[in-house]
Amino acid sequence: MSDCVFCKIIEKEIPSEFLYEDDLCIVFKDINPKFDTHLLIVPKKHIPTVMDMEDGDDKIIGHLIACAKKMGIELGLPGYQLQINVGKDGGQEVFHVHVHMMSNFV
Ligand code: 5GP
Ligand code: ZN
Numbered sequence: 001m002s003d004c005v006f007c008k009i010i011e012k013e014i015p016s017e018f019l020y021e022d023d024l025c026i027v028f029k030d031i032n033p034k035f036d037t038h039l040l041i042v043p044k045k046h047i048p049t050v051m052d053m054e055d056g057d058d059k060i061i062g063h064l065i066a067c068a069k070k071m072g073i074e075l076g077l078p079g080y081q082l083q084i085n086v087g088k089d090g091g092q093e094v095f096h097v098h099v100h101m102m103s104n105f106v
Helices: 005-010 057-075
Strands: 018-021 025-029 037-043 081-083 099-103
Touching: 005 025, 005 037, 018 057, 025 057, 037 057, 057 099
Parallel strands: none
Antiparallel strands: 018 025, 025 037, 037 099, 081 099
């Protein structure tokens, strides 16, 4: 998706520090953090919203949660919030599915 900011970050067209990367997803810090720790867990596949999920995408979305667990252990976070905004009316601004991982622990 040429006009998608997260695809550009994944393709390294926009420089960004990846905290984690594997075959299915990347993790980087939110540019405008609302918590002391505010990460974005983003699938490499361009899925615009949860409402656009296709067969097999449940594996990808599940992987994002597993990735959050991994990051939580790595960062030593005792707790955090995971949030997916869905659609314009759900507060979504970037139309490439992502999980917000937010914590006031650092
Ligand atoms: P949404 O409202 O779509 O769930 O959240 C989009 C998030 O992406 C926002 O919290 C916003 O700060 C973040 N964001 C938007 N553009 C960029 C960017 O270019 N780099 C990073 N790191 N975060 C971004
Ligand atoms: Zn995208």
